[in-house]
Amino acid sequence: MSQPHADVAILGGGPGGYEAALVAAQLGARVTVVEADGLGGACVLTDCVPSKTLIATSETMGILHGAADLGIRIEGYEGRLRPRQEALAGAARTGRPAGGPPGAGHPGPDGRPGSVAVDAPRLYGRVKALARAQSADVAARLAAEGVEVIAARGTLAGPHTVLAGGREITAGVVLLATGGLPRQLPGAEPDGERILNWRQLYDLTELPSELVVVGSGVTGAEFASAYQALGSQVTLISSRDRVLPHEDPDAAVVVEDVFRRRGMTVLSRSRAAGVKREGNGVAVTLADGRTVRGSHCLLTVGLVPATTGVGLEEAGVAVDERSFVQVDKVSRTSAPGVYAAGDCTGVLMLASVAAMQGRIAMWHALGEAVQPLRLDHVAATIFTEPEIATVGVTQASVDSGQVEATSVKLALSTNARAKMQGFRDGFVKLFARPRSGTVVGGVVVAPRASELILAVSLAVEQMLTVDQMAHTFAVYPSLSGSLTEAARKLMRPAEDTR
Numbered sequence: 001m002s003q004p005h006a007d008v009a010i011l012g013g014g015p016g017g018y019e020a021a022l023v024a025a026q027l028g029a030r031v032t033v034v035e036a037d038g039l040g041g042a043c044v045l046t047d048c049v050p051s052k053t054l055i056a057t058s059e060t061m062g063i064l065h066g067a068a069d070l071g072i073r074i075e076g077y078e079g080r081l082r083p084r085q086e087a088l089a090g091a092a093r094t095g096r097p098a099g100g101p102p103g104a105g106h107p108g109p110d111g112r113p114g115s116v117a118v119d120a121p122r123l124y125g126r127v128k129a130l131a132r133a134q135s136a137d138v139a140a141r142l143a144a145e146g147v148e149v150i151a152a153r154g155t156l157a158g159p160h161t162v163l164a165g166g167r168e169i170t171a172g173v174v175l176l177a178t179g180g181l182p183r184q185l186p187g188a189e190p191d192g193e194r195i196l197n198w199r200q201l202y203d204l205t206e207l208p209s210e211l212v213v214v215g216s217g218v219t220g221a222e223f224a225s226a227y228q229a230l231g232s233q234v235t236l237i238s239s240r241d242r243v244l245p246h247e248d249p250d251a252a253v254v255v256e257d258v259f260r261r262r263g264m265t266v267l268s269r270s271r272a273a274g275v276k277r278e279g280n281g282v283a284v285t286l287a288d289g290r291t292v293r294g295s296h297c298l299l300t301v302g303l304v305p306a307t308t309g310v311g312l313e314e315a316g317v318a319v320d321e322r323s324f325v326q327v328d329k330v331s332r333t334s335a336p337g338v339y340a341a342g343d344c345t346g347v348l349m350l351a352s353v354a355a356m357q358g359r360i361a362m363w364h365a366l367g368e369a370v371q372p373l374r375l376d377h378v379a380a381t382i383f384t385e386p387e388i389a390t391v392g393v394t395q396a397s398v399d400s401g402q403v404e405a406t407s408v409k410l411a412l413s414t415n416a417r418a419k420m421q422g423f424r425d426g427f428v429k430l431f432a433r434p435r436s437g438t439v440v441g442g443v444v445v446a447p448r449a450s451e452l453i454l455a456v457s458l459a460v461e462q463m464l465t466v467d468q469m470a471h472t473f474a475v476y477p478s479l480s481g482s483l484t485e486a487a488r489k490l491m492r493p494a495e496d497t498r
Contacts, residue, residue: 007024007029007031007172007173008020008021008024008029008031008032008171008172008173008174008362009034009175010175011156011174011175011177012033012035012175012176012177012178012342013035013040013149013177014041014043014342014343015040015043015355016175016341016342016357017035017041017341017358018033018039018142018358019354019355019359020175020358020359020361020362021033022145022147023358023359024362025142025145025146025147027362027363027366027368029362029366031145031146031147032149032150032162033142033148033149033150034149034150034154034162035149035150035151036151036152038135039135039138039139039142039149040131040134040135040138041179042180043179043351043354044131044135044138045135046199046202047198047199049130050127050130050202051198051219051222051383052383053126053127054123054201055222055225055226057118057123057126057226057230058225058227058230058385059229059447061116061229064116065229069422074116118207118231120206121205123207124201124203127202128202150167151165152164155310155311156311156312156314156315156338157315159174159315159316159317159336159338160172160337162174163311172337173338173365173366174315175339175341175361175362176307176310176317176325176338176339176340176341177344177354178306178310178344179305179306179342179343179344180305180343180344180349181306182197182198182303182304183302183304185275185299187273188214188274188275188284188297190299194297195275195276195282195296196296196297196298196299197298197299197300198219198223198298198299201223201298204296207227207230207231207232208232208296209232209295210232210235210293211224211227211234211295211298212237212282212284212296212297213237213298214275214284214298214300215237215239215300215302216236216237216242217246217302218244218382219300220236220238220243220298221236221243221255221382221384222382222384223298224236224259225255225259225383225385228259228264229385233263233294234265235265235266235267235292236259236264237284237286238266238267238269238270239269239271240268240269241269242256242268243255243256243259243266244382247382248394248395248429248443249396250395250409250429251443251445254427255382255384255386255445257425258384258425270286270288272287273286278293281294281295281296282294282297284297303349304323305344305346306344307323307324307344308323316334316335317333317334317338317340318334320346324346325344327339327340327347328372329372329373330360330361330364330372331358331360331373332364337365340357340361341357341358342354342357342358347373348375348380352378352380360372360373376393377391377392377457377460377461378391379391379453379456381449383450386426386445386447387446387447387449387450388443388444388449389443389449389450389453390441390442390443390444390453391441391457392431392440392441393405393431393441395407395429403431404433404434405431405432405433406431406432406490407430407431408429408430408489409428409429409486410428410482410485411426411427412424412426412427412446412479414482415482416476417477417479418479421447425445426444426445426447427443427445427446428442428443428446428452428482428483428486429444430442430456430466430486432465437467437491437492438464439456439459439460439464439465439466439469439487440460442456442459442483444456446479448479452480452483455469455480455483466487466491467487469484469487470488470491472484
């Protein structure tokens with residue numbers, strides 16, 4: 001049965017889809033969103049929101065680990081809380097128990113359980129409850145704007161026809177926001193129990209005692225960092241020379257050093273060839289013949305677009321060699337009236353980028369003035385401990401001569417507030433044009449770098465100069481004071497006009 005004409009039909013209710021729906025509704029369009037798994041999509045239900053919720057708990061454990069250095073004594077401990085691997089080593093030396101698996105509590109100096117415990121069922125329950133609550137908030141926002149939602153999987157029957165839930169929807173504008181799926185490694189298929197992708201972690205009933213993470217990109221590094229702080233013994237398998245191979249090299253070095261100091265095993269230049277169950281654990285076979293064993297294996301080897309069976313060919317929508325939908329800078333596909341946003345496009349897979357792609361698509365499709373997507377202005381954060389936040393030009397582009405810029409890097413250890421809070425690892429880096437002093441990028445490695453990067457992002461977007469940043473008041477003492485100090489170091493003296 002045909003549906004009366006709808007102005008906009010959106011396949012997918014993640015950030016790209018629901019943000020587009022809100023813009024379209026604001027502009028007076030009739031909007032239908034088709035989403036089978038729940039509003040917010042994978043970002044809210046299984047990816048970004050749950051992982052950052054887990055990381056928030058791991059950050060609290062990290063604070064407790066450093067409590068003794070700040071003059072706080074936790075009953076049952078003498079001095080600094082020790083990572084689990086130190087306790088296990090101590091147990092091996094003394095013959096005493098190590099205090100049980102992680103989740104039962106971090107062992108104290110005598111090998112007995114201490115007063116700090118990770119309640120795994122409660123932790124995972126909170127993660128999933130928060131994700132559901134965020135999804136409900138998205139649903140409420142769409143309902144308040146009059147957006148129709150169909151809880152079904154949708155397919156294209158043509159460039160302006162969507163089939164969903166036994167209905168046929170005709171729309172002048174169609175937006176594809178179908179997202180992506182965890183890439184599977186041949187010979188290492190997840191079973192949801194011991195061999196896992198990142199969407200299956202929250203169904204566990206315990207913290208992995210020995211977690212092997214395959215893949216050292218953003219997702220792998222974040223989960224490795226979080227589980228190490230929560231008390232798991234983590235082995236991170238990286239096929240490259242270092243973790244986070246596509247990030248700022250100075251930042252990656254800091255994070256990898258922190259990983260190793262905290263007891264993580266990082267296997268560089270090591271490629272996983274297969275993973276199999278072995279008793280109550282897993283065995284990861286490396287390409288060079290070595291075997292790494294653990295209680296669980298987490299696969300973080302990338303993402304593939306969820307574009308199969310969507311009807312792209314029927315609608316005349318072109319994809320690239322990896323099946324990502326091809327789009328231009330205003331989110332148009334090769335089919336007139338059909339747009340795409342988010343992970344299905346392969347364009348910088350961030351929720352913020354997906355949302356902006358969706359908004360731009362609606363502004364363009366509905367006749368509003370629009371600025372094309374500018375990827376060089378996107379701020380991004382890696383939620384390791386410490387966090388890495390970046391915006392603008394990269395160190396690689398400066399080193400290669402692609403971008404002409406001067407830079408300065410200030411160690412966080414020189415910042416008064418950092419000293420007060422016991423932060424030792426990290427830095428602030430700014431890039432500026434050598435003559436005009438215009439800020440063109442920056443890197444922050446610090447706790448809450450995700451918050452600190454906004455000042456640099458504003459400077460890049462508004463084309464501010466280091467002089468303007470330097471003349472802006474920063475609170476003393478504050479971590480943000482390092483940003484204005486870096487700007488002062490990049491200021492050029494006024495030219496002598498005599």
